Amino acid sequence: MKTLRVNMDRLEAKWESVLPEYERLGGRALIAKILLTEVPPQCEPLGPNNKLIFAPGLLGGTSLSSSGRLSIGGKSPLTGGVKEANCGGNGSSDLARLGVKALVVEGQPADEKLYQLCISGTGVELLPADEWRGLGTYATAAKAQERWGADCTVISIGQAGEFLMSAAGVVCTGHGEQNSRVAARGGLGALMGSKGLKAVVLNSSGADALPLADPELFRVSARRFAKELVESPKTGRKGAMHTYGTSAIVAAVNEMGAFPTRNFSEGSFETAENLYGQRLREITLERGGKVGTTCMAGCVIACCNVFVDENGKPVVSTLQYETIGLLGSNLGIGTLDEIAHLNRLCNDFGLDSIEAGASLGVAAEAGLARFGDKDSFVSLLEEITEGSVLGRVLGQGAAVTGRVLGVSRVPVAKGQAMPAYDPRALKGNGVTYAASPMGADHTAGNAFGARREVNPLGTEGQRELSLKLQLGAAMLDSTGLCLFARPPVYGDSQLMVDLINGRFGWGWSVADLEEFKKTVLKMELGFNEKAGLTLADARMPEYMTREPLPPHDTVFDVPEAELDAVFSAL
Ligand code: SF4
Missing domain, CATH: 3.60.9.10 (Aldehyde ferredoxin oxidoreductase, N-terminal domain)
Known part of the structure; x- marks a missing residue:
């Protein structure tokens, strides 16, 4: 290559x-x-x-x-x-x-x-x-x-x-x-x-298949990987990911009180049921849309959907959990049709639906739109695409929008908007948002899947959990594997090693893989340090440390010393 x-x-x-x-x-x-x-x-x-x-x-x-x-x-x-x-x-x-x-x-x-x-x-x-x-x-x-x-x-x-x-x-x-x-x-x-x-x-039509250093090792390992995904209760054909897509977790995040609602001021949304994965599936199939499709050829999980309107016309592919949170409950919007409309506009304008949703939530808090009123948010998105002064402010993201509009409740870390897990009710994610070289990013190390392992409302063990998840994410993102395909390789590092050795013949061991993951984070931290980011940037917004989040009325209280020590074991 x-x-x-x-x-x-x-x-x-x-x-x-x-x-x-x-x-x-x-x-x-x-x-x-x-x-x-x-x-x-x-x-x-x-x-x-x-x-x-x-x-x-x-x-x-x-x-x-x-x-x-x-x-x-x-x-x-x-x-x-x-x-x-x-x-x-x-x-x-x-x-x-x-x-x-x-x-x-x-x-x-x-x-x-x-x-x-x-x-x-x-x-x-x-x-x-x-x-x-x-x-x-x-x-x-x-x-x-x-x-x-x-x-x-x-x-x-x-x-x-x-x-x-x-x-x-x-x-x-x-x-x-x-x-x-x-x-x-x-x-x-x-x-x-x-x-x-x-x-x-x-x-790439007509391009040759890529060479494999050890075709037999690669094929056997790839087959085992696919088999484990297909047989897994999470990712198999009867699993939630295939059946409902990422929206499968709306109910659980809402029940745990971490579902961002009206600019991250509450952690559960009164009409969340309308946004559940089951509802998305029902509506989609009733109208002739699709569920269980793939974004890339050959994925055996097939978590995607084609969300259609009442006439069966495609609106957006795929309607996903993070978007449902940021353009839905975060804006007080409780129907999938309205969220899908906003999502389509974001996709068309080339906007991150998380950052845009957070900007719009801050704008609503400033009185420029009304929570629950989709049309008021459509008007703001149109300002963005027209490039008006207001649109250019909103398009710079939630942090700039908050500063310009004088709003102090701005859900960002390292200047980047938080995804759809309020860190006061899922504190492991708060540690990742604050400490990760990527800023507030759920894909950098999402603790939602480990909520039975570490109490999401407690402060104990969050630092260690975040580091473990950040290392895993670094491996997935460097090999090109989808986050949802992690179960086989998280539980079996040798399988990942075999896949890499089958492809390249490098003779890696599990220890080499562990070192590789650490190297990724070290390089990123090294770049950020040289760019001028310091431990003072590894913080939650101050309001989250003092403003209790209903329904659990918790604040983000993982000590700053813990945030500073996340990477001490690297
Ligand atoms: S690669 Fe990931 S996002 Fe794409 S269909 Fe498969 S599981 Fe879904």
Whole structure:
């Protein structure tokens, strides 16, 4: 595999051999290493010295179930630190099969125009795309597929990325109707916009299968991995993930009092039942939509849905838990139809639904919209896409919105909005939000699944739990495995080692894998330190430490000394 470097100053692309120090890294790990090696940590995130990196995980492009998450990264315009966000869809598999270990986009075009980068088996082309300026991601994907073929994968930004908004994500087309898989967090859509890149188009048709160092070891391990997923009560065909998708957890999070409600002022929502996974399934099937579909070819879990309106017309694929929380209960909105409408707008504008939902919640608290009134939030989202002054404030995320509007209840850590678990009722997540190099990010180490292991309302054991989960997430994000496919490898590190050895023949041991996970976090922490982030940034918003959260009336009270010590065992 090679590194593909695209220089936007000179508008040229060139292939390079992979540097030896990058060879045994992939996905999130490779992004951290490239940032540490090539990007000045103090650089302006939207300036010419930052780099936008696309990297398949180590196992991307293989036949292994659920291994096609595409990592996208750079210095975050939102947190000012390291950022990797990953998405499902076909991008990772296409890039890997086209022989791209990392796509590194550098510089900025002098003419401030927009471009499309097309990579296929026949070559690489960087072409004008200024006629796509102002288009949402759905229209951009349609234009690109009209030009390059319906089977192409399109990775694009919407208006939010063009306006360099810190709430902008990068949107990737996926398998079947899964046309909006978003690498949402950290403002990477703004970074892509700052490079003048409207879209990356991938066509891997005819590409050869990737070589395997030990085909038998890989095949046996991949088969065992898939079998365990299929037989698991969580991820198998009768499991909640396949049956209800991520919305399966709405009921449990609401019952534990951690479901963000009306700008994180309460932890349970009075009409949450209307948002349960069972309800989503019923509505979807009644109307002729789909459940149990996949975002990438070959995933045996198949957690996705195609949510349709009353006439059976697709609205959004997939309607997910975090979006239901941030654009639903957090805005006092209690119907899936209304949430799906807001979700579609976010996907089309290329907005992170978590950051956008948090901004809108803060705006409602400031009196600019009314909790429970969807149309008032649609108006604010339209301000974002029009690029009005108010829209540009909202599009910079919840922290900026709070400062401009004079709101002190702003649910952020390291400048990034919290996902749909209030950390006062799930304190392990609070530790992850505060300490993780990624800022408030549920995928960096989510304690929800460990709620029976460590009391979510207590302070004991949260630091150790968070570190364990952060190490696990670093491994998944670096290999390209979906977070939902973790059960087989969390319980059996040797299985992950066998998969890596089967693919590459590196002769890794479990100890090597453990060291690899630590190295990822150390690189990220190292970059953040050089970028100027300190332990003082590893904190919860002050109001969460003194404002009790109903119904348990708990505050976030994990001691600061514990937050400071999260990585002491690395
Ligand atoms: S479990 Fe769901 S999100 Fe993960 S790879 Fe499979 S279909 Fe995609």
